Amino acid sequence: MVEKAYKFRFYPTLEQESLLRRTLGCVRLIYNKALNARTTAWYEKKERVSYKQTSAMLTSWKKQEDLDFLREVSSVPLQQSLRHLQTAFTNFFSGRAKYPNFKKKRNGGSAEFTSSGFKWKDGQVYLAKCAQPLPIRWSRQLPAGCVPSTITVKLVEPSGRWSISLRVNDTRYLRLKPIKKQVGVDLGITNLLTTSDGKKVANPKNLQKLHKKLRLAQKSLDRKPDKKSNNYYKARLKVAKIHAKIKDSRLDYTHKLTTQLIRENQTIVVEDLAPKNMVKNHKLARAISDANWGELVRQLEYKADWYGRELIKIDRYFPSSKLCSNCGHVVEKLPLNIREWDCPECGIHHDRDINAAINILAAGLAVSAPVAHGGDPLWRRWQVFRSDRKT
DSSP: OEEEEEEEEBOOOHHHHHHHHHHHHHHHHHHHHHHHHHHHHHHHHOOOOOHHHHHHHHHHHHTSGGGGGGGGSOHHHHHHHHHHHHHHHHHHHTTSSOOOOOOOGGGOEEEEEEGGGEEEETTEEEETTOOSOOOBOOSSOOOTTOOOSEEEEEEETTTTEEEEEEEEEEOSOOOOOOOOOEEEEEEOSSEEEEETTSOEEEOOOHHHHTHHHHHHHHHHHHTOOOTTSHHHHHHHHHHHHHHHHHHHHHHHHHHHHHHHHHHHOSEEEEEOOOHHHHTTSTTTHHHHHHHTHHHHHHHHHHHHHHHTOEEEEEOTTOOTTTBOTTTOOBOSOOOTTOOEEEOTTTOOEEEHHHHHHHHHHHHHHHHHOTTTTTTOHHHHHHHHHHHHHHO
């Protein structure tokens, strides 16, 4: 059984949109009030406020005259916002995340409904306090026999796009038939990825395709002096729609590419890159962000788990490009502008990206099966590299 989330666009009626916007506003208010209460209690009294205490606060807030509008929306997403805040604090205290931030209206927002906050009937979703089903655009059907356990409604501002995510437990057997093919993947900018068998996948460069249009729309927005005017709102909406189009095309391409890699290979080896650190290089930041490496690897991870494939990550500092895949010689310097080079030790000619992909595959297989690769020169180089890193 695999837990999946199916995301769809939907177009609410005026009545539904009014209710949903009020719900998102109440969710944001409760989250911020609870966060403020927990922060204030710690700095003033050195006391920690638990989820149980914030839940009691929510009950008292609903009884206040100035907050009586909280009773007009479903209580489920309000309670879920407190659970999300508790999760945020748990991640903070365990060192996995920063201190929680206050939610802002300009970011849109989301509301989570558990099974008591919605009804699933005849393939339609009925939210609490809403008589009509949500007009969802069903781009695909849910697996047969699957009933949503949790529903999340999200508004993306300023584009004004509504989406709904349905979490289901997929009981289908999804594992693919095992195959013998193994591949190493070298991620890049000119070519989005290069495989160890010599295949190169071009980078679609989704941002670059619409960069001129985006730049003109942004300049038009900057010329609007009054941020409360209707012209400013229309210009901001135009910029948001261009950004949404770039994001959609990038995500669609990444999904298709990762699915193809998973279906065609049993073992996939990639480098454990850190795009957040790499974008600090301002000359390459835009190209690296547009390449979407982090999302690509993330999708490979969960899809490999779904379909019974193996994903191996190797050390990001492994010199895959400077290492000769034939003899194991490591060159001292190899600038980015050099795309082909000859090994000074054995004289073999290398394509930089293909050579790196071959080395990534060899290193990944060496890590996963060290006994079988003990006599491989690349395995010995890998062991020396790891020992140098530890010292």
